[in-house]
Amino acid sequence: xFKKDNIKPYTEWSYNEHSHTLTIASxxxxxxxxxxxxxxxxxxxxxxxxxxxxxxxxxVTNIGEGAFSNCKNLNxxxxxxxxxxxxxxxxxxxxxxxxxxxxxxxxxxxxxxIISLLTAQASTVAVC
Numbered sequence: 391x392f393k394k395d396n397i398k399p400y401t402e403w404s405y406n407e408h409s410h411t412l413t414i415a416s417x418x419x420x421x422x423x424x425x426x427x428x429x430x431x432x433x434x435x436x437x438x439x440x441x442x443x444x445x446x447x448x449x450v451t452n453i454g455e456g457a458f459s460n461c462k463n464l465n466x467x468x469x470x471x472x473x474x475x476x477x478x479x480x481x482x483x484x485x486x487x488x489x490x491x492x493x494x495x496x497x498x499x500x501x502x503x504i505i506s507l508l509t510a511q512a513s514t515v516a517v518c
Contacts (some may be wrong), residue, residue: 415475419433430454446468459483462486469491471495474497
C-alpha cells in the first residue's frame with residue numbers, strides 16, 4: 391500500500407518499518423521534495439532517522455531536490471535505469487551510504503547532488 395500525501399499532485403511512496411525500506415513509486419513523490427527556508431522538505435521526512443534502504447521503482451525518472459538529505463542511516467540505494475535526473479543535495483549528509491551506482495541513462499546530474507558522498511570517508515560513486 392502506498393501512502394498518498396496531501397500534496398497536489400499526491401505522492402506515492404511507502405515505508406516498510408520491518409526492513410526500514412522506503413520505496414518511491416512515482417515522479418510525483420520526487421517532485422514534492424524541495425528546499426524551504428527551514429531546510430529540505432520530503433514527504434517522508436519524519437522517517438529520516440529510520441530509513442536504511444531506498445528502492446526507486448523503474449517508472450521514476452528523477453530524484454528530487456534534497457530527496458534523501460539527512461537520512462543518516464541510509465546505507466543502500468537502488469536507482470533504476472529510468473532515472474534521468476538527480477537534483478541538488480539529493481543525498482546530502484547521508485553519512486552511512488558507502489557507495490552509490492549511478493545509471494548510465496542519467497542526462498542531468500547536478501554536481502552538489504552527491505558532493506557529500508564524494509567527501510565522506512570510504513565512499514565510492516560508480517556510473518554503470
